Amino acid sequence: MSTTERRQRDRQAREKMIIGAARRIAEAEGWAAVTTRRLSDAIEYSQPVLYSHFPGGMSAVMDAVALQGFDELAEVVRASRHGTRSVRTRLARLVDGYLDFAAANPALYQAMFSHQGGLAFGVKDTPANLRAAFGEIVETIRPATDGRDVQVYAEVVWAALHGMAILTRDGRLPPAGRASRTRLLVDVLLH
Structure with a gap:
């Protein structure tokens, strides 16, 4: 597997984690509780990483x-x-x-x-x-x-x-x- 393929796979996995975390938080506490900080904490990545996946912010996550x-x-x-x-x-x-x-x-x-x-x-x-x-x-x-x-x-x-x-x-x-x-x-x- 090439480095590019591995990076792409890792990126897809992070994106899936972000979506899953957003969904879990929203179902438990409502969409108002889903913030970039909360998502970053949940997936254990920085907020800039979150924005690199979803440049449109929380609207794009939703x-x-x-x-x-x-x-x-x-x-x-x-x-x-x-x-x-x-x-x-x-x-x-x-x-x-x-x-x-x-x-x-x-x-x-x-x-x-x-x-x-x-x-x-x-x-x-x-x-x-x-x-x-x-x-x-x-x-x-x-x-x-x-x-x-x-x-x-x-x-x-x-x-x-x-x-x-x-x-x-x-x-x-x-x-x-x-x-x-x-x-x-x-x-x-x-x-």
């Missing part, structure tokens, strides 16, 4: 965490299709998987959808991670579209899921009604 989150969300959505041909089951699994993901990873979900960073949605420059996650929603709901524009249908499904996730997170929807809301949403999507 973007990197968000990209990781979109990869994970894509896996969750993809899993909703496995093992069933039933469109109803796929949709119910999509709803449950999405809501479970948002509930289990509140800081990650915040980085993905509430952070005003450099990630653009629905434009030519949308990162591949975001496109892949949305593409998984498209493929999961495609059999339910019944000739309707699958892209628009997926946007509406995503908006409904996001709304349910945020309203649940903020205590605006009672947890006891989740199963009923899931059934109703699936019924609406199938008609």
Whole structure:
């Protein structure tokens, strides 16, 4: 292995450590607790090393965490299709998987959808991670579209899921009604 390859591997490992540390701190204490000093201490590297990986500072770190989150969300959505041909089951699994993901990873979900960073949605420059996650929603709901524009249908499904996730997170929807809301949403999507 050349020196250049080793340096690149070490750099990737440090970047992964930074992202992991940011995510752990944010999930435990919220994004306000994730500072360059705190991250530097957590990864045992100086703040200049942190900035060499993320010149955009904490916003760039949150973007990197968000990209990781979109990869994970894509896996969750993809899993909703496995093992069933039933469109109803796929949709119910999509709803449950999405809501479970948002509930289990509140800081990650915040980085993905509430952070005003450099990630653009629905434009030519949308990162591949975001496109892949949305593409998984498209493929999961495609059999339910019944000739309707699958892209628009997926946007509406995503908006409904996001709304349910945020309203649940903020205590605006009672947890006891989740199963009923899931059934109703699936019924609406199938008609």
